Amino acid sequence: MPIPGAVLGLDFGERRIxxxxxxxxxxxxxxxxxxxxxxxxDFWKPLGEIIASKKVTAIVVGYPLRTDGLQKxxxxxxxxxxxxxxxxxxxxxxxxxxxxxxxxxxxxxxxRGRQARGARNKTPRDWARQKSEIDRVAAxxxxxxxxxxxxxxxx
Numbered sequence: 457m458p459i460p461g462a463v464l465g466l467d468f469g470e471r472r473i474x475x476x477x478x479x480x481x482x483x484x485x486x487x488x489x490x491x492x493x494x495x496x497x498d499f500w501k502p503l504g505e506i507i508a509s510k511k512v513t514a515i516v517v518g519y520p521l522r523t524d525g526l527q528k529x530x531x532x533x534x535x536x537x538x539x540x541x542x543x544x545x546x547x548x549x550x551x552x553x554x555x556x557x558x559x560x561x562x563x564x565x566x567x568r569g570r571q572a573r574g575a576r577n578k579t580p581r582d583w584a585r586q587k588s589e590i591d592r593v594a595a596x597x598x599x600x601x602x603x604x605x606x607x608x609x610x611x
Contacts, residue, residue, distance in 0.1 A: 461513030464506060465599025467556065467591050468517055468539050473499060474591030476599045477510055482607070485599035487592035500546060507547055515549050518556030518598040554602040556594070 465485055467474035473491045478484065488506070491499045506512065517540050520532045544551045 467595040474595035476595035485596045487596040490588040516602040519553040
């Protein structure tokens with residue numbers, strides 16, 4: 457039986473890391489923030505603060521699976537594998553992988569509907585904010601998929 461408590465969901469990227477968090481009962485994932493790795497090279501610090509303050513007991517990371525099922529050298533999977541290894545060693549928590557296929561496009565679609573109501577011309581700052589929101593929402597989709605699957609397996 458899994459240890460109860462909040463689960464951290466991460467949408468890892470070379471530029472940004474989308475962060476989501478579940479409730480302690482592991483029913484609902486919510487987008488929390490996006491860490492810009494260029495602006496905050498020590499991205500471990502905010503992750504550690506969230507883990508400590510929210511009493512996180514597990515971490516879920518989006519894993520980039522190819523539709524053909526193949527993994528080739530140089531694929532994004534190698535960077536995620538290194539990140540997952542470092543994450544586990546740094547925080548000592550179980551780290552689970554969840555297929556991230558189509559989560560960014562799902563996140564963009566969900567945000568697009570909300571933004572259409574207040575449509576205006578986009579500035580470069582608006583585009584940067586939108587990418588940040590997409591990563592945060594994608595992390596929530598990844599985490600919610602894992603929560604739903606884990607709950608189903610527990611029945």
